[in-house]
Amino acid sequence: MKLCAGWQRARMRQANRRSVPATLFLLVLAHVVEIGAYAVAYWVAAVPLHIGSFGGREALQTLDYFYYAAETYSSLGYGDIFPVGEMRLIASIGPLNGILLLAWSGSFLFALVQHTHPLTLKDLP
Numbered sequence: 001m002k003l004c005a006g007w008q009r010a011r012m013r014q015a016n017r018r019s020v021p022a023t024l025f026l027l028v029l030a031h032v033v034e035i036g037a038y039a040v041a042y043w044v045a046a047v048p049l050h051i052g053s054f055g056g057r058e059a060l061q062t063l064d065y066f067y068y069a070a071e072t073y074s075s076l077g078y079g080d081i082f083p084v085g086e087m088r089l090i091a092s093i094g095p096l097n098g099i100l101l102l103a104w105s106g107s108f109l110f111a112l113v114q115h116t117h118p119l120t121l122k123d124l125p
Helices: 002-046 062-073 087-091 093-116
Strands: 053-055 082-084
Touching: 002 053, 002 062, 002 087, 002 093, 062 093, 082 087, 087 093
Parallel strands: none
Antiparallel strands: 053 082
């Protein structure tokens, strides 16, 4: 009976250790999808609706909208592409939402690692 319980605990630890990389992959995928949604919103606002525009480049390609969305989502802000006109208000929402979601993902991963890899007194020096 003890052998079976030990085997089950070892199997549970192995499953828990796999959950961290899987969760990390899903979080990165979710952020890429969110960045894509912002890129589509920027394109729709700039091209069909003509709500402001972007400066820094003559004509933005599709990938440039994704680049700008990723740049602002992470609050990196190189400044090579910048919003002009009413687009400035729309573009100011992306960094706020992005930094909050990135911080939430970091805290979620921290809690998951604490749960799956608990420290005991014997682990301390």
